[in-house]
Amino acid sequence: MPLSVHLSPSSSPMFSAPPLWEFIKATGRLSVSICRWLNVSVEVHRWHYWILMLIVVGVGFYVLMVIWETMRRSPAITFRDYVEDDFYGIHWGWQWDYDGTLIRRSLRPYCPACKRDLSFTIFIDGSSIDMPCICGKVFSLPAVSLDRLNDWLTREIDVNIRTRKFVSIVEKQRAQISPPTGDKRASDMSM
Numbered sequence: 096m097p098l099s100v101h102l103s104p105s106s107s108p109m110f111s112a113p114p115l116w117e118f119i120k121a122t123g124r125l126s127v128s129i130c131r132w133l134n135v136s137v138e139v140h141r142w143h144y145w146i147l148m149l150i151v152v153g154v155g156f157y158v159l160m161v162i163w164e165t166m167r168r169s170p171a172i173t174f175r176d177y178v179e180d181d182f183y184g185i186h187w188g189w190q191w192d193y194d195g196t197l198i199r200r201s202l203r204p205y206c207p208a209c210k211r212d213l214s215f216t217i218f219i220d221g222s223s224i225d226m227p228c229i230c231g232k233v234f235s236l237p238a239v240s241l242d243r244l245n246d247w248l249t250r251e252i253d254v255n256i257r258t259r260k261f262v263s264i265v266e267k268q269r270a271q272i273s274p275p276t277g278d279k280r281a282s283d284m285s286m
């Protein structure tokens with residue numbers, strides 16, 4: 096059915112309708128014409144219909160897959176997700192302040208083998224810092240002040256952030272389903 100939009104102005108030359116009202120009326124008439132045109136049945140061949148159906152199903156399936164993939168993907172990893180790592184043969188955990196600075200006093204050593212907190216058994220003597228764990232392993236670091244040790248750890252964390260290495264570290268940590276109980280790194284602890 097051909098589209099026919101009747102846009103003739105009011106018949107009376109004395110009356111001039113405001114342009115906006117004319118525009119609204121014309122839009123209404125056009126909408127009615129479009130609806131009539133859309134409402135007319137069409138006849139297509141079966142192969143034509145089935146090809147269209149296959150395309151619709153294919154596109155729909157693809158869109159669903161894209162939505163599913165987007166929902167499944169974990170949100171982007173930021174430095175705030177980087178809260179643990181292994182340094183000097185010991186597993187360390189820490190927290191970030193609200194302004195993005197590392198809270199130094201939150202740095203805590205953990206046994207890489209059994210994940211127990213080692214901060215209660217830190218022994219500093221003239222030659223080394225020893226951290227024995229209940230599981231039997233003993234971790235040793237060169238004798239420095241705890242403040243200096245925190246400096247070293249902060250520097251290592253900082254370099255992993257600036258080189259973006261932390262992203263792969265966090266991804267690896269997230270991929271681990273269970274904590275590594277027989278971690279090999281635990282055996283070559285002594286420094």
Ligand SMILES: [Zn+2]
Binds near residue numbers: 206209210228230231
């Ligand atoms: Zn342990």
